[in-house]
Amino acid sequence: MDCPxxxxxxxxxxxxxxxxxxxxxxVGVVLVSGIPLVTVIVLILVERKxxxxxxxxxxxxxxxxxxxxxxxxxxxxLLTKEDITPTAADxxxxxxxxxxxxASVVLIWAVIPYTPYHFGADLEIGALYFVAVASxxxxxxxxxxxASNNKYAxxxxxxxxxxxxxxxxxxxxxxxVPIMLAGTLNMLDIIYAQSSMWFVFMAPLxxxxxxxxxxxxxxxxxxxxxxxxxxxxxxxxxxxxxxKFGMFFAAEFMHVFTNAILLTIFFFGGWxxxxxxxxxxxxxWLGLKASLIYFVFLWVRNTVPRLRIDQxxxxxxxxxxxxxxxxxxxxxxxxxxxxxxGLAPRVLQTATLGExxxxxxxxxxxxxxxxxxxxxxxxxxxxxxRLATGGGAGSMAVAAGD
Amino acid sequence: xxxxxQWAFIGIFAVMAPIFPALPILIAxxxxxxxxxxxxxxxxxxxxxxxxxxxxxxxxxxxxxxLVFLVFDVEMVLLFPWAVAYNRLDFFAFAAGLLFIFLLFxxxxxxxxxxxxxxx
Amino acid sequence: MIPLxxxxxxxxxxxxxxxxxxLARRNGVGVLMxxxxxxxxxxxxxxxxxxxxxxENTTGMVFAAFLFVVAAAxxxxxxxxxxxxxxxRHSVIPEEADTLxx
Amino acid sequence: xxxxxxxxxxxxxxxxxxxxxxxxxxCINLFRGTIWLMVSLFGMAGLxxxxxAPFLAAVQVLVYIGAIAILFTFAVMLTRSITHLPVRFTRxxxxxxxxxxxxVLLVAGVIYPVWVVNDAVHFPVSDVxxxxxxxxxxxxxxxxxxxxxxxxxxxxxxxxxxxxVIARDVDxxx
Numbered sequence: 001m002d003c004p005x006x007x008x009x010x011x012x013x014x015x016x017x018x019x020x021x022x023x024x025x026x027v028g029v030v031l032v033s034g035i036p037l038v039t040v041i042v043l044i045l046v047e048r049k050x051x052x053x054x055x056x057x058x059x060x061x062x063x064x065x066x067x068x069x070x071x072x073x074x075x076x077x078l079l080t081k082e083d084i085t086p087t088a089a090d091x092x093x094x095x096x097x098x099x100x101x102x103a104s105v106v107l108i109w110a111v112i113p114y115t116p117y118h119f120g121a122d123l124e125i126g127a128l129y130f131v132a133v134a135s136x137x138x139x140x141x142x143x144x145x146x147a148s149n150n151k152y153a154x155x156x157x158x159x160x161x162x163x164x165x166x167x168x169x170x171x172x173x174x175x176x177v178p179i180m181l182a183g184t185l186n187m188l189d190i191i192y193a194q195s196s197m198w199f200v201f202m203a204p205l206x207x208x209x210x211x212x213x214x215x216x217x218x219x220x221x222x223x224x225x226x227x228x229x230x231x232x233x234x235x236x237x238x239x240x241x242x243x244k245f246g247m248f249f250a251a252e253f254m255h256v257f258t259n260a261i262l263l264t265i266f267f268f269g270g271w272x273x274x275x276x277x278x279x280x281x282x283x284x285w286l287g288l289k290a291s292l293i294y295f296v297f298l299w300v301r302n303t304v305p306r307l308r309i310d311q312x313x314x315x316x317x318x319x320x321x322x323x324x325x326x327x328x329x330x331x332x333x334x335x336x337x338x339x340x341x342g343l344a345p346r347v348l349q350t351a352t353l354g355e356x357x358x359x360x361x362x363x364x365x366x367x368x369x370x371x372x373x374x375x376x377x378x379x380x381x382x383x384x385x386r387l388a389t390g391g392g393a394g395s396m397a398v399a400a401g402d
Numbered sequence: 403x404x405x406x407x408q409w410a411f412i413g414i415f416a417v418m419a420p421i422f423p424a425l426p427i428l429i430a431x432x433x434x435x436x437x438x439x440x441x442x443x444x445x446x447x448x449x450x451x452x453x454x455x456x457x458x459x460x461x462x463x464x465x466x467x468x469l470v471f472l473v474f475d476v477e478m479v480l481l482f483p484w485a486v487a488y489n490r491l492d493f494f495a496f497a498a499g500l501l502f503i504f505l506l507f508x509x510x511x512x513x514x515x516x517x518x519x520x521x522x
Numbered sequence: 523m524i525p526l527x528x529x530x531x532x533x534x535x536x537x538x539x540x541x542x543x544x545l546a547r548r549n550g551v552g553v554l555m556x557x558x559x560x561x562x563x564x565x566x567x568x569x570x571x572x573x574x575x576x577x578e579n580t581t582g583m584v585f586a587a588f589l590f591v592v593a594a595a596x597x598x599x600x601x602x603x604x605x606x607x608x609x610x611r612h613s614v615i616p617e618e619a620d621t622l623x624x
Numbered sequence: 625x626x627x628x629x630x631x632x633x634x635x636x637x638x639x640x641x642x643x644x645x646x647x648x649x650x651c652i653n654l655f656r657g658t659i660w661l662m663v664s665l666f667g668m669a670g671l672x673x674x675x676x677a678p679f680l681a682a683v684q685v686l687v688y689i690g691a692i693a694i695l696f697t698f699a700v701m702l703t704r705s706i707t708h709l710p711v712r713f714t715r716x717x718x719x720x721x722x723x724x725x726x727x728v729l730l731v732a733g734v735i736y737p738v739w740v741v742n743d744a745v746h747f748p749v750s751d752v753x754x755x756x757x758x759x760x761x762x763x764x765x766x767x768x769x770x771x772x773x774x775x776x777x778x779x780x781x782x783x784x785x786x787x788x789v790i791a792r793d794v795d796x797x798x
Contacts, residue, residue, distance in 0.1 A: 018628070018629065021407075021410075022414075022629075025407075025410055025411050025414050026414060028411060029411065029414045029415050029418050030418075032415070033415065033418060033419070033422065037422060075426075078426075078430065079426065079429060079430045079433050079434070080430075080433050080434055080435070081430070081434060082434050082435050082436060082437065083430060083431070083434050083436070084438065084442055084443055085443065086443050086444065086445050087440075087443045087444070088444075088445050090656075093656070093659065095427075098423060098427070099420040099423050099424055099427075100420065102419075102420070102422065102423035103416075103419035103420045103422075103423065106415075106419045106422060107415060107416060107419050110411065110412055110415045120411055120412075120415065121408040121409070121411040121412050121415075122408055123408055123409075123412070123678065124678060124679075124755060124756065125678050125679050125682050125756060128482060128679065128682040128683075128686070128756075129412075129682055131682075131686060131690075132682045132683075132685040132686040132689075132690065133685070135685065135686055135689055135690030135691075136685075136689060136690075138690065138694060139662065139689055139690075139693055139694070142693075142694065142697050143659065146655050146697070148445075149445060150445045154701070158464050158698075158701070161464075161468075161694055162464055162467045162468070165467060165468060165471040165690075165691070165694060166467060166471065168471065168475075168690070169471065169474045169475075169478075172478050173478070176478075176481060176482070176485045179482070179485045179486060180485040180486075180488045180489075183486060183487075183488065183489040183490070183757070184486060184757070185482070185486055185756055239445070242430055242434060243426050243427045243429075243430035243434075244427060246426070247423045247426070247427065250423075251423075309521055310520070310521035310522070313519070313520070313521040314520065314521070317514075317519040318514070318519075321510070322510075325503060325507065328503075329499070329500060329503060332488065332496050332499060332500075333496060333500075335488070335489075336488075336492075336493055336495070336496045339489070340492070340493055346489045346490070347489065406630065406673075406674075406676075409673050409678070410629065413633065413670075462605060462702060462791055462792065464698050464701075464702075465601070465602075465605060465695070465698045465699060465702055465791055466788060466791065466792070468691070468694050468695040468698045469598050469602070469695060469784060469787050469788065469791070470784060471691055471694070472594055472597070472598055472687075472691040472692060472694075472695050473594070473598065473780045473781070473783065473784040475594075475686065475687055475690060475691040476590060476591050476594040476687055476691070476780055477777065477780060479587065479590060479591075479683045479686065479687060480587060480591070480763065480773060480776060480777075482679075482756065482760075483587075483679070483756050483757070483759040483760030483763055484760050484763060484764055485760070486756050486757045486760050487756075487757045487758075487759075487760025487761045487763075487764070488760070490757065490760075490761060491760075491761065491764060491765065494764070494765070494766055494770075495764045495765070498764040498770050498773065498774070499764065501774055501777075502773060502774060502777045503777075505774065505777040505778050505781050506777055506780065506781060508781055509780070509781035509784040509785055512784075512785050512788070513784070513788060516788065516792065518788055518792060523630070523747055523748070524630065524631065524634050524674070525739075525740075525747065526739055526747070527735050527736075527739040527740045528634065528638075529671070529675070530735045530739060531731060531735060532638045532641065532642065532671070534727055534730040534731060534735060535642055535645075535727060536641060536642060536645050536664075536668075537730075538723045538724070538726050538727035538730070539642065539645040539646060539648075539649055539723070540645065540649070541722075541723050541726060542649055542719055542720055542722075542723035543648060543649035545715075545719040545722065545723065546649070546713040546714060546715065546716055546719035546720070547649065547713065548713060548714050549654065550703075551654055551657075551696065551699055551700055551703065552648075552649070552654060552657060554696075555648050555657055555658070555661050555696065556648065556649055558661060558665075558688075558692065559645050559648060559649075559661070559664065562664070562665060562668055565668075565680075566668060566671060566672075569672060569675050569677050569680060570675060572675075572677075573675040573676060573677065573748055573753070574747070574748050577676070577748060577750055577753045577754070578750060578753075578754070579754070580754045580758050580759055580761075580762035580768075581762075583677060583679070583680065583754060583759050583762075584759065584762055584763065584769050584772070586677070586680050587680070587683070587759070587763075588772060588776055590683055590684075590687050591776045591779060591780060592779075593687075593692070594687060594691070594692060594780070594783075595779055595780060595782075595783035597692050597695055597696070598695065598783045598784065598787045599783050599786055599787050599790070601695060601696070601699040601787075601791075602786070602787035602788075602790040602791035603790055604699060604703060605699060605702050605703060605790075605791045606790045606791055608702070608703040
């Protein structure tokens, strides 16, 4: 049995090989899952600080230096809050839903390569694993809404689920572009395929589609119409209070950062950067890129207005889905043409910069062409809609598609 | 066995993952006050008494969104191997993928034409 | 390593549970769920046979993948029919919808 | 057969699969039935992993838990009286007996004589298995399964159109 590192040391120390292997895996699990759990505590503070700055406020600044202990204060408050379970609720499912919701996000981190040498599991189907695990979250929301036995919760859950499943289609079609370029589902191989050129230069449109739909998957602004925390009751988690609500909340925060990390891995080269062979530097690159993307997500969240559900649905079915399918087909066509002409390497993992440059240029130009076309069409559609409604503000938000 | 070792990690992870959120909930269960009363544990409905049954009839459009998603999801399942193997294949693979997606797109086009994807 | 017959027994048991559901459940949605169980049992059999007899071949995997397609199509159309019948007759009991008229 | 981690995993996944199945056919509340179905199919995904088919396991979770479960829950809510059906079963004992007899027949008549005693195929002939990329090559290469691949797409499109026609409200017509 393969048993390196800690496991080997344990066996030499006289432990049972099976037990040693289990223990080493267990320690690995705790280490890997510890990273998202620690990050989420930091993220909540960062999110509040950034939101405050964007809205010209100061943000939390009382507890600890610069308010850095605010999250712990909130945690203590949540721990001592009374936890009300409505009598009409289905108790088992009501209690299971927040656990599944949180677990569905933590589970994604099992396949994330932190450095070239440190990762949880190196699965052959890593990218598909992420899509599959993320779909557990949808079921958790459905269960939460149903088990609360509340009309608003159920209706909220139905709307979230309809939104989530809709936006999963462009998400996966956009994800298929880097997979096709790299020719593998393995997360490490996808990163190595970008060693001479990041995929964002070959598929900027797929990157944008992935970013938009993953933002929608987290249910945040401008897609937070179901929660609408400033106007409506909270949607599917209306009956949840105390720590159980806190778990839904933490899962959402973690999901945003997870999406930033995934975007980094699929399009921005993961831990690739100067001196990435050093584990610490590689980890720093991953963290830096993901933090920048996370900041952009926060920026979008705090500046873009909330959309109505019909607008969100229309935006998805009449704009994102066809564009993502068209993008996939166009990339496939160009890639195959260039490969047949000998202008593109078939294995990107070992290709040099000179070999990938022609295909990058062609794909980049094609992507920019589509983006220009879409923007032109949006402009004309938007103008005609504004004229038709007499300059109503609502028509500006989503003027895509038909 | 190397592969199963990776999956053993996922297995332990899957058992551990719900325990992480369960721990704070358990701690809260010990710490929190618990004074339930009839009014407090009623179903919340904007402050007024709950009216009628929760299992209200929903519109069929939710089902149709789920249906279209299911079809796309299964199509994606077959497209994933196609995308992974794409670099190894010749031009015929593109034609096969194009036809596959074209057939799928027909269904989407039908749904558009019937207007079932417009939220109402 | 686990011998093949153990997988076959599990698949057979699941198939029979599904069969019981199809025969006995009065609720149309319950019947469809049981059909999904039976299809899954078949899928387990296919994958087990593939793994134990011809793992160097892709045929078994391809078959299993197509079975997912069939299961999805079955669920989609079956549930649509149940919804339609329910709307017209306010009943989800298969035996009560026997006139074959929408 | 020695007792090791794989055996333990097999037992756990089998119990989850069969327990979930029993939950599906016996539950009163259909939403819980959907959850039981997911539990059962989740266990089956574990069995797929033990059979070194991780792609199929991921697809199992993606398709069943991600999509079919959602569809079932929507359908349960659309046909609301379903959760309060007074009678769960028709001819409970006769059907239970039939299913049990069929199981005994399968095990004693087919599985035991052919695969336990006969020892025809007992253990995998090789540990070399095919990957997702090989599946992709088989699906779209000319001498592979390209025709079934396209027919699958056609079948799904037909199912989608058919289901929309059947399920659509009449007043949804534009």
